[in-house]
Amino acid sequence: MSPDAVPEPGRRSAIAGFRAGGAAPHEALWLPDWRDEEWNLLFGYLDIRNVPAGDALIRPGEPDRTLYFVLRGELEIIVQSADGLTMGRVARVGAGAVLGELAFFDGGPRSAAAWAVTPCEVAAMSPAQYAAFELENPALARTLLFALGRILATRLRRTTAKLVG
Template sequence: MSLSTQELCRAISQNTSYDAFAPALNAQQWEMLGTYLQPLDLPAGQILLDEGSQDRSVYFVESGALSVHVIGSSGKMQLAILNAGSVVGEGAFFSHLPRSANVIATGASRLWRLTPIRFSEMSNRQPALALEVALALGAVIAKRMVNKPKRVAVT
């Protein structure tokens, strides 16, 4: 397993939050998943997602923290803080709808991006891997939807 994939795998396996992304992947599958992901380093304060944008990528957080918030009539309202091992962007990835919130790095962060095109390639070449990733992302959405405070954080 490459060092980069190892760090992402470690972050995800150590995430014990209620809505953790928890795919059942072996080392070979993690390595394969890594070939479909693009690394992205964000400095503190960098915007990852804009509410209303059409990007459908999903992002896996290796390190750092992200603030999920909306801007209402009374100003900025924080919805959630996502830490290492979390996933963000899962809502638009599945729904094809615009982003429902803004996401900003609260500190230097390392993410891994999975675009719909790369997911489609994975689905064709590695269907069992793609299915496991899709089911694990679906579980994140389901858990966030059941938890009222986190429901609006499905981006």
């Protein structure tokens, strides 16, 4: 367990937020079979970060592989055009959403920016924290990976539909 793990009082509200599914279906971490016990195990491996409104959580091109679980607040996801001159909003996400999964999985640089629209609280998981979680909880780690894979697949399908639609 990380020394900066989500504290017990915060865990209850974080778990409630993810269970409530406040995020849009394509952004939500869907783990319907997880009880409080499983969520508590996961949040024991995550670090809390507060992001003031207007600050960046993720910047394009960064080599960081941290995976973020949005606990409260709203963030805008912004991508830069190929010419590097214009930016466009891809999504606005809130509690229950997951961010940073692409770099978490492939180790590549960040492909988009995430800016706090309101003050935000996120739980962060590095690949090393995931490895520790997986070592102690292999079945839960596998379930989490499939849930993250579902989010990636859903986002890819939405992007494909926009390109061909």
